[in-house]
Amino acid sequence: xxxxxxxxxxxxxxxxPGMGMRWEVTRGAAEGSDDVFExxxxxxxDMPGPPTHVxxxxxxxxxxxxxxxxxxxxxxxxxxxxxxxxxxxxNVPHTLRNGGGPTKAITRIRxxxxxxxxxxxxxxxxxxxxxxxxxxxxPRSAIYAAMLFARYPDEIRxxxxxxxxxxxxxxxxxxxxxxx
Numbered sequence: 001x002x003x004x005x006x007x008x009x010x011x012x013x014x015x016x017p018g019m020g021m022r023w024e025v026t027r028g029a030a031e032g033s034d035d036v037f038e039x040x041x042x043x044x045x046d047m048p049g050p051p052t053h054v055x056x057x058x059x060x061x062x063x064x065x066x067x068x069x070x071x072x073x074x075x076x077x078x079x080x081x082x083x084x085x086x087x088x089x090x091n092v093p094h095t096l097r098n099g100g101g102p103t104k105a106i107t108r109i110r111x112x113x114x115x116x117x118x119x120x121x122x123x124x125x126x127x128x129x130x131x132x133x134x135x136x137x138x139p140r141s142a143i144y145a146a147m148l149f150a151r152y153p154d155e156i157r158x159x160x161x162x163x164x165x166x167x168x169x170x171x172x173x174x175x176x177x178x179x180x
Contacts, residue, residue: 013039013119018126018141019134020044020098026106028116037112039119041105043069048135049097052159053149054090058109061087062096067103071096080105093159118152121180130178143173147180 014022027038063085073094088094109115125131136142146169158166
């Protein structure tokens with residue numbers, strides 16, 4: 001499979017150029033898993049993480065295989081190295097980032113809910129050119145990212161002031177007839 005390509009059911013999700021990460025889905029819909037969505041993630045050096053967010057119905061865990069991953073759970077940063085793991089309970093604000101070299105980690109979301117669908121749609125929006133960069137630096141990408149979050153409120157929600165900004169941007173996207 002060429003870089004960046006993926007069919008809708010493919011195991012590889014390459015989020016480049018939108019964000020410095022690619023995934024291999026190891027447990028998900030193809031395996032009939034409602035219990036867990038699992039992927040091996042390769043994270044580029046200095047990739048900025050997602051906005052602080054919560055998963056209302058699921059816990060998320062990270063297990064570092066190579067490199068290091070910085071995880072912020074409820075405002076407290078921890079650096080994980082090879083063999084280390086962290087679990088974020090449902091509804092707890094968190095984010096992550098890679099502040100160093102290349103990192104390989106396993107991410108698990110339990111229960112899976114529609115998490116796989118969310119990430120596959122994010123991948124699609126990046127490769128359709130609707131989201132050019134995450135975190136978004138241009139208004140159009142920000143609107144699409146906000147609309148994506150709004151479509152999957154049980155899977156992921158922004159927290160703090162960004163939650164209100166995303167709500168307004170999602171409304172604007174609907175008014176402008178943007179299509180996910």
